[in-house]
Amino acid sequence: MKLSDYTAFPADIPIIVEDNLFLYPFMISPLFLADEENIRAANDALEHNSLVMVCTAKTGSEHGRDFNAIYTAGVIGSIMRKVDLPDGRVKILFQGMQKGKILKELSTSPLRGTVDIIQTERSEAIKVEATLSVLREKVALLGSLGGQFPPDLIKTIEDNSDVQRITDLVASSMRLKKEQAFQLFVETDDEARLLKLIDYVIEEIESSRLKKEIKTKVHSQIEKVNKEYFLKEQLKQIQKELGTDNQREEEIEEYRKKLEAKKEHMEEDAYKEIKKQIEKLSRMHPDSADANLIQSYLDWVIELPFGKLSKKSLDVLEVKSQLDKDHYSLEKPKERIEEYFAVRELLDKRGIGEKAANGAILCFAGPPGVGKTSLANSIAKALKRKLVRIALGGLEDVNELRGHRRTYIGAMPGRIVQGIIEAGEMNPVVVLDEIDKVARSFRGDPTAVLLEVLDPEQNNKFRDYYLNFNIDLSKVIFIATANEVGSIPAPLRDRMEFIFVNSYTPQEKYEIAKKYLIPQELKKHGLKNSEVAISKPTLQLIISNYTRESGVRNLRRRIADILRKVAKQLLINPTLEKVNISNANLKEYLPKTVFEIDEVDKENSVGIVNGLAWTSVGGDVLKVEAIRIQGKGGIQITGSLGDVMKESAKIALSVVKVLIDNKKIDVPLSIVPTSGLDKEECSKPIEASDVYRRYDLHIHVPEGATPKDGPSAGITMATAIASILCDKKVKSDVAMTGELTLSGKVLPIGGLKEKLIAAYKAKIKTALIPKKNYEKDLDEIPEEVKEKMAIIPVSRIEEVLEFALVK
Known part of the structure; x- marks a missing residue:
């Protein structure tokens, strides 16, 4: 077909807009029409058997359907075939015949114009x-x-x-x-x-x-690498020539930006080390093992909060308020904490805050469950600082604290650096929990790292092996906790100031349960105050008969046991509005009793003495028993005792022998055995010394399976030996503690508060304690203990026997 077969030009014909392609006269092209105006233009051409012109849309005007959005030249041709598609589009087969140009715009719906053929000019x-x-x-x-x-x-x-x-x-x-x-x-x-x-x-x-x-360029490297590397290198070269960066380059640039943002707050060696590793990473192939290690290193160190500090200024009144709010009693520990932060606040206010970090490192020491860790939580809350807890119990790998060297697989920073990164600030409160349980093994001695961390003169340049540069820990507030101070190595003890958090009395436990534990557990169990009532006698019974501790951890568990059963009852019985817990129904909620300390015997006995002992879970009343057996003056000691207590028993026997020889205690000669003696011995008059020459003594400290040791059982053993050799009863309501010298002096002991609280719980009426302890430690004893029990100071064994033995 020719143009002349249709019409003469210039001619008025419909116009179809093609979004993407330029068509040429020699082409026969399928066109897919989705636009309504294009479809109408095609239908118009078919109905009137006319030509149609296909023009291309200008760039940026793909969906425009007016004359300004299209080029003014296109291809004039005919529609050979039209097919309606199921999706609503129309497919036409277009045959181009001649180039044309638009002379005049006639209509925009559909597009229609006066079109003429483009005539070419013939050159030479x-x-x-x-x-x-x-x-x-x-x-x-x-x-x-x-x-x-x-x-x-x-x-x-x-x-x-x-x-x-x-x-x-x-x-x-x-x-x-x-x-x-x-x-x-x-x-x-x-x-x-x-x-x-x-x-x-x-x-x-x-x-x-x-x-x-x-x-x-890429092909020259294909002998050394695999196909994947070849494709990546090809992409790299293309992007390099085009001047574009890939994702890895963006990551490296992001590292550089973060480093520069923190540069002013960093030490020079830290900046140089991180910058060196960034540059090394930029030169490495991304799939190499070293690149992954370096990238992992940068991900850690770039998150170190250089220069970020908690903006909250120190306020000792806020610390005091928070401690009073969170803890009942503990007056001495709270007072010492307030003094510690008062000094820091004063230094800050007078412009010498940098020296504030050179104060003592606090260590809360005491039995489990008395509130050591929660005191640290309260300090962090009052100072508005993040709390980082590092559990040291059983830690034996020095690299856990110091960090692993980067040459090892799975290397990472030490726990201290990890804690600072997690906190997001350089001055958090770091709690070193159970510092007395740090172990030592072939992996190193973690206490050596703690010596540096807790030394204010050294920790401003603490070096983590993984970081490979110094980090300043001087602004961190370190607080340690421990159960037994004696287990901490001496050099480490020297770095810390100990605040002893002692056992609670039953009355203190009652107040803590009433004001803190019960409201907290009610909230945890979804219960209201109006739905549960625990009477005062019942709560006191729970404290005395269902817990065995110095703190209140088990008491919290027992309260939780009760509230779980209450929650179940309320759900099973919807009509039940309130559950009352009393002594009568307590066994339904707590069927198993645990007697913390047995009450003392009511009858006086020969050879049985109440001793006071200190354990890691508080004080205890420890009975020392002695019997005499006809023999030749030997002594047998049982009860799983340590070397110190065995020596105490031998010293006690020697002291009592001296007292008998010096006739400072009376020995009834009637108890001296005479059977089994030869004629010569029988002919001699009986003397007081015969009582310990003709008897063997057996000293036992129940319970036999429990290991016991410590320098405070001397006077107790001496009293038991004196009682059995003199055949005098010991007062059952008297308990004692104190070490003994060969000359009969009573030496001071530790853990007095726990011991006297244990005596109070056992209903002891009289406690004998060393005179030096009476002079310096009596003010720490709770008032209710001092009111209900006579506390008598003794300085010599004669005084002990005077008070303890029944006359």
Whole structure:
């Protein structure tokens, strides 16, 4: 079909807009029409058996359907076939015939205009032929480089002599921008059109050469790496030539930005180390093992909160208020904590805050459950600082604190540095929990690291092996907790100031349960105050008969046991409004009793003495029993005793022997055995010393399976031995504690408060304690203990026997 078969030009015909492609006259192309105006234009052309013009939309106006959004030139042709598709689109087969241009705009719905054919201007034949030969040469060269022109297309160009057809073929095969394609499309001068096209082909040749050069660079490395590496390197070279960065470069740049942002707050050695590792990472291949290690290192160190400090200023009144709010009793510990922070606040206010870090390191020491860790929590809360808890119990690997060297697989910073990163500030409150349970093994001695951490003169330059640079810990508030101070190595003890948190009396436990434990557990179990009532006698019974501790941890568990059963009752019985817990029904909620300390015997006995002992869970009343067996003056000691207590027993026996020899205690001669003696011995008069020469003594400290040791049982054992040798009863309501020398002096002991509280719970009426303890430690004893029990100071064994033995 020819144009002349349809109409004469200029002619009024509909216009279809193509969003992406420039069409050329020689093409037969399928077009998919989704736009309503395009479909109407196609239907209009088919109904009137007219031609149609296909114009291309301008860049940025793909969905515009007015004359300003399209190029004013296109291809005039006919619609050979039309098919309606199921998705609502229309497919047409368009045959291009001639280039055309829009002369006049007639309609925009659908697009319709007056169109005329673009006439070409014939240039001088010789110039055109010469230029055409140059184009053929460049097209052949481009075909050999990039494969854009298949051999059959190049052959068509070589064999054809129609300039317009050749230029259209070449232009349609190249990836030209729309504006370039349009300028080439509307050019009417053959020579100028060829020259423009040659320029475009030369640009494409340079681009193809660059691509080939990149491939050559990558190909030189293919012998050393696998296919994946080859593809990544190729992408890397392409991005390098294009001036773009990949994701890894962005990560490295992000490291650099974060480092520079923190530079002013960092020490020089830290900055240099991190910068060196960033530069090393930038030179490494991303898949190498070392690159992964360095990236893991940078992820840790770049998060260190250099320069970030808690802005809250110290206020001792707030510390006092928080401690009073969270803890009942503990007056001495709270007072010492307030003094500690009062000094720091004063130093801050007077402009010498840097020296505040050189104060003592506090260590809360005492039995489990008395509130050591919660005191540290209250301090952090009052100071508005993050709390970092490091559990040291059983820790035996020094690298857990110091950090692993980066050469090891799975290396990471030590727990202290990890805690600072987690806190997000350089001055958190760090609790070193159970510092007395740090172990020592072939992996090193963690206490050596703690010596540096807890020394104010050294911890401003603490070196973590993983970081490989110094970090300042001087602004961190370290608080340690321990059960037994004696288990802490002496050099480490020297770094700390101990605040002893002692056992609670039953009355203190009652107040703590009433004011803190019950309200907290009610909240945890979803119960209201109006739904549960625990009477005062019942709570006191729980404290005395259902817990065995110095603190209140088990008491909290027993309260929780009760409230769980109450919650179940309320759900099973919806009509039940309130549950009352009394002595009568307590066994339904707590069936098992645990007697913490047995009450003392009511009857006086020979050879049985109440001793007072200190354990890791508080004080206890320890009975010492002695019996005499006819023998030759030997002594047997049982009860799983340590070396110190065994020596105490031997010293006690020697002291009692001296007292008997010096007639400071009376020995009834009637108890001296006479059977089994030879005639010579029978003929001699009986003396007081015969009582310990003719008896063997057996001293026992129940319970036999429980290990016991410590320097405070001397006077107790001496009293038991004196009682059995003198056949005098010991007062059952008297308890005692104190060590003994060979000269009969009573030495001071430790743990007095716990021991006297244990005596109070056992209903002891009189407690004998060393005189020096009476002078310096009596003010620490709770008032209710001092009111209900007579506390008598003794300085010699004679005084002990005077009070303890029944006359």
